[in-house]
Structures are given as structure tokens and as C-alpha cells.
Amino acid sequence: NAGVTQTPKFQVLKTGQSMTLQCAQDMNHNSMYWYRQDPGMGLRLIYYSASEGTTDKGEVPNGYNVSRLNKREFSLRLESAAPSQTSVYFCASSEEGLAGVVTDTQYFGPGTRLTVL
């Protein structure tokens, strides 16, 4: 199993450009997440998807959109990139436990390093 995969690994954008970060998991997890990690700060949740067909905002959703394409795939889109979106982006997934309660262990992809000039 590959676990959680992300593409691309690195990306440089100019201000105003758009792009989509791709994420896929092969663990049959219901829940998927997008985080950003900036120096001196913990991972911050951008968006999450509790299950296929649902998405919700996290702590820092402004400037981003997401699509839960199917159970495996959860993409993050920057419509008009800004220098403040320079960051490392991690996708994660977690399985659903008993009675629909999401378990706490999250499995992360290798990250996408994005620079916006």
C-alpha cells in the first residue's frame, strides 16, 4: 500500500496563478484533511472531508477550495495564489471507528512545498 500520496512535491507559482494539489489514499479511509505548515506554527487545518461527498472548513480556509472527488481522492485548489500561501501542504486521512466516531490517528502524505512569488 502506498498510503497517502500527494502531487506535486514542489511547485513555484506567480501571484495570481491557480493550481490544484492532488491527494489520494489507498487505505479505504472515510476522512481526509488538508493542512498547511508554516515555520514556528503548528499544522493548521484548511479543509476536511468527513466522508465522500462532504467537505467543511477548517481553521484557515480563505483562499482555498476543495473537492472530494471520490473516497480515495481529495484535492485542494488555489484559485489566485498569494505570497501568504507559500507553505508546506500536507494531506492526511483517518479511518472511521466504532459508531461513526473518527479515530484520532491521522496518516499524512509526503507534502507539497509551494512557493508563491
Place this chain on the structure above:
Amino acid sequence: RKEVEQDPGPFNVPEGATVAFNCTYSNSASQSFFWYRQDCRKEPKLLMSVYSSGNEDGRFTAQLNRASQYISLLIRDSKLSDSATYLCVVNLVTTDSWGKLQFGAGTQVVVTP
């Protein structure tokens, strides 16, 4: 104020020594606690959960102090491979915070030969 606070370090530790560090959390209703490990330029990975009574996993010992709202991680007999950033993670577990983990910024540990 940050929800989860950690001393960023670095903690420079001779190989074979013991190192310990804490993490404080602000929300007393927090219910689940974890330590994740993150190697340089890699993704975070779960190291261990932290249980109320404290727990060990090999050379790693985690403790929870609910009264003072902190968790701790102790590493005994440090190995060079223990060099990493250790992320303190807290889960509030309410209907609004479902599945939303709160991450600290991490404590860097550098084990030297």
C-alpha cells in the same frame, strides 16, 4: 494564545542520555493527546498516544497532567535516530471539533554522538 504550546528547542542531547520536554494545552475539555514525530522535511507520523495513567513504548514515556494541562515526553537512552521534531497534538472531541486535531509547533531534539 496558542491552543497548544511547546518549547521549540533545540534540545541538544548526547547519545545515550535522557531528554524530557513538555507541552501545554489551553482547553481543559481536551480529551485525547498524542505525540507525533516529524523528521526534517518529512510528514508527521504518530509516535504514541498519551493515556491518563501515563504510558511507555520502549524508550519513550508519555505522561498527562490534566490538573496543570500539560503532557510530557521522555526519551531514555537517546539514539542518533531520535533526532527529529516532536509534535504535541490534542483532540478536543466535541460535535464542532470532530476529528480536528490541534498541533503544537514542535520541539526539536538533536542527538549528538
